[in-house]
Amino acid sequence: MDIDRIRAAKARLDGHARVTPLLSSPFLDEIAGRRVLVKPECLQVTGSFxxxxxxxxxxxxxxxxxxxxxxxxxxxxxxxxxxxxxxxxxxxxxxxxxxxxxxxxxxxxxxxxxxxxxxxxxxxxxxxxxxxxxxxxxxxxVKPFDEPEVIAGQGACGLEIAEQARALGIEEADLLVCCGGGGFTSGIALACEADAPGLRVRPVEPEGFDDVTRSLEAGTPQRNAALSGGLCDAIVTPEPGKLTFPIMQRLCGPGVVVSEAEALAAMREAFLRLKLVAEPGGAVALAAALYHSDQIAGDAVIVTISGGNVDPEIFAQALAARSSAG
Amino acid sequence: MDIDRIRAAKARLDGHARVTPLLSSPFLDEIAGRRVLVKPECLQVTGSFxxxxxxxxxxxxxxxxxxxxxxxxxxxxxxxxxxxxxxxxxxxxxxxxxxxxxxxxxxxxxxxxxxxxxxxxxxxxxxxxxxxxxxxxxxxxVKPFDEPEVIAGQGACGLEIAEQARALGIEEADLLVCCGGGGFTSGIALACEADAPGLRVRPVEPEGFDDVTRSLEAGTPQRNAALSGGLCDAIVTPEPGKLTFPIMQRLCGPGVVVSEAEALAAMREAFLRLKLVAEPGGAVALAAALYHSDQIAGDAVIVTISGGNVDPEIFAQALAARSSAG
Incomplete structure (x- = not known):
C-alpha cells in the first residue's frame, strides 16, 4: 500500500463518489469544549463511505x-x-x-x-x-476491508479531509474514525501520512467490540469475545484485518471506546445540530469527541460519520435518548 | 430587485454560508418516475436557507x-x-x-x-x-421576506442551483420551492431568470396555507383563512409579500399543494434515501415531486429542502409514516 494507489483510486472515483463537505455547529463545539469538524460520509452515495x-x-x-x-x-x-x-x-x-x-x-x-x-x-x-x-x-x-484497492478507495476520503482541514487552517488535530476491520481507518491514515502529517488518526469502537483498540495496546491482533450483537452492526468485526492492522499499528492510535448510549446520544446531536442521519456505528467517532473530550488533544477535532443506514425504529430510539450521555 | 443585487449578496455570503450540494438517490427517482435532484438547505448554517x-x-x-x-x-x-x-x-x-x-x-x-x-x-x-x-x-x-437584501440572499441559492444543474446537463426542469412569504421562491426565480431560464420555479405549499398558489391563480393577493396551526410552521404566512408577489407573478407557477401526510412521508424518504433531516415545511417540495408527479413536467425535477429544524417528537411521527403517501 502506498499513497500513489490512493491517489489513483481518488482519480477513478472522480465524478462517481461525492466529495462530502466538512461541517460544524457552534452547539457541538460547546459540548466538546473544542472546535468539532464533521466529515459526513452518510451523505456519500449509498449512505456510507x-x-x-x-x-x-x-x-x-x-x-x-x-x-x-x-x-x-x-x-x-x-x-x-x-x-x-x-x-x-x-x-x-x-x-x-x-x-x-x-x-x-x-x-x-x-x-x-x-x-x-x-x-x-x-x-x-x-x-x-x-x-x-x-x-x-x-x-x-471484493473483501470489505482486507483488500488493497478497497483501502485505497477509503483513503480517498482521507485525501479530502487533509485538503479540507488545510483550507480551514487546521494543521494539528486528532482525527477520529469509526472503526470496524480497519479499512477506513488505515486508508485515511495513509492519506494523512502523505498530505496532513499533523492529523493523528485514532480508531473509535463500541464497547465489547474494541478489538482494534486492544490490539494497538497489546501490539498483536486481539479478538472480540462476541462475534455479533449490539446496535453498531456496521463496525462489528471479529479482529483487525491482516493488511489493515500493520498500517494502523504504524500510524494510528490510541483507540477510543464509547458506549451504545453515547452512540445514540451522538446520533441525536447529529440530528439536532447538523440535520444528518447517522447510524449507531457511524456515530461512535462523534460520540468520542462529545463525551470523551478528556482523551482528546488540541483545539480542534475532526470526526467521521461513516454511514447513515439505520432502521427508523433504531433512529426513533436515538431521538428519545438523553441529550447528554457519558 | 435585479440580478446584480443577488450576485453582490452571493459575494458577501462567500466563506460564511455553505455551498450546499445537489443530491440524488435512485430510490427517489423510482418513486417520482423521473430524475430527482435535491438542494438540501437543511445543511445550511443554522439548519435552513x-x-x-x-x-x-x-x-x-x-x-x-x-x-x-x-x-x-x-x-x-x-x-x-x-x-x-x-x-x-x-x-x-x-x-x-x-x-x-x-x-x-x-x-x-x-x-x-x-x-x-x-x-x-x-x-x-x-x-x-x-x-x-x-x-x-x-x-x-430585518423582515423575513419582504426586504430586497433578504430576497437577494435567498437568491444566492438559486445561482448555486443554476450552476449545479448546468453541470449535470439539466437545462429544462421544474424547480419546486418550499414557499411561505415568497422570499426564497422569488429570489431563486430571479436568479434562474438570469442564469438558468429553462428552469421553471414553482412554489409548493401545505393544504390550508396555499395563499401563493391561489394568488397566482387569481392574479391578486389572497389570504389564508387560518393564520397558524399545522405541522409546516416554517412556511405558514397570512399572504404573499408585497415585494415578492409581483416577482412570483411574473416568473413563477403554477403552485403545487401537498397534504401534511405527504410532507411527513417525504421527510421519511429524505431520512431513508438521503440521510437528511427535513422539517415538515422543508419537505413539501420533495413531497410534491414524489406524490404529485402528474402535475410536473420533464425528465428531471429539482426540489429544495428548505430547512431541518424539527423537534424530535415530530420527526418520530414522520419515521412512523407510511412510506407512500398521496
Missing part, C-alpha cells in the same frame, strides 16, 4: 474478470456499495449478508440489483460461503 | 446602524439565521417569536445569543410589536 472502496475495487478489475460479476460479504454498507458499483458497471453482484443485518440494508441491497444470500452470523463462516460461491460462478470476491 | 438572507441583510447595513443591533420576527428559521448572523457580526439581536413555535427553534435562537420576545400568533400583531421595539432601542428591523 463503503461506496468509495467498492467503486475503487471494481474499477480496478480487468474488464474480463469484472464482466463475470463480483461477490461480497457484508453486514450491509459494503453490500450496498458493491451492489451499486456493480450496477453502475453493468455487471452482476452476489452479496452474502448476515440474517440479522438491519432490514433496511438487506432491502436496499436487493433493490440495488444484487442477489442476496443470507447466513447465520453465529454458526456459519461467511468467508467460506463467499469463497465457494465465487469459485462456482467465476465471481471476483 | 434563512441564514443566507439574514447574512445578506446584516452585511449590507451601514456599520453605524448595524452596531446598534437588529430585530426580527419569525416562527424560527429566520430567527436563527438573524441571531447567528448578528453574533458573527458581534452586534445584539432581538427576535420576536410566536409562543407556539417549535421549542427547538426558540431554544436555539436563545442559545445563538439573541434576546427572544414571545407573542400570541392568534391575538397579537408581530409587525406592530417589532416596529415598537425597533423604535425604542434603535434596532434595524
Amino acid at each position: 463503503k461506496f468509495r472502496g467498492a467503486w475503487s475495487a471494481l474499477s480496478a478489475l480487468e474488464p474480463a474478470a469484472r464482466s463475470k460479476g463480483v461477490i461480497a460479504f457484508s453486514s450491509g454498507n459494503h453490500a450496498q456499495g458493491v451492489a451499486h458499483a456493480a450496477r453502475l458497471h453493468e455487471v452482476p453482484s452476489v452479496i452474502v449478508m448476515p440474517a440479522d443485518a438491519p432490514k433496511l440494508k438487506i432491502d436496499n441491497t436487493r433493490a440495488l440489483g444484487a442477489e442476496v444470500v443470507l447466513y447465520d452470523r453465529a454458526t456459519e463462516d461467511r468467508d467460506a460461503i463467499g469463497a465457494e460461491l465465487a469459485e462456482e460462478r467465476g465471481l471476483t470476491l | 434563512k441564514f443566507r438572507g439574514a447574512w445578506s441583510a446584516l452585511s449590507a447595513l451601514e456599520p453605524a446602524a448595524r452596531s446598534k443591533g437588529v430585530i426580527a420576527f419569525s416562527s424560527g428559521n429566520h430567527a436563527q439565521g438573524v441571531a447567528h448572523a448578528a453574533r458573527l457580526h458581534e452586534v445584539p439581536s432581538v427576535i420576536v417569536m410566536p409562543a407556539d413555535a417549535p421549542k427547538l427553534k426558540i431554544d436555539n435562537t436563545r442559545a445563538l445569543g439573541a434576546e427572544v420576545v414571545l407573542y400570541d400568533r392568534a391575538t397579537e400583531d408581530r409587525d406592530a410589536i417589532g416596529a415598537e421595539l425597533a423604535e425604542e432601542r434603535g434596532l434595524t428591523l
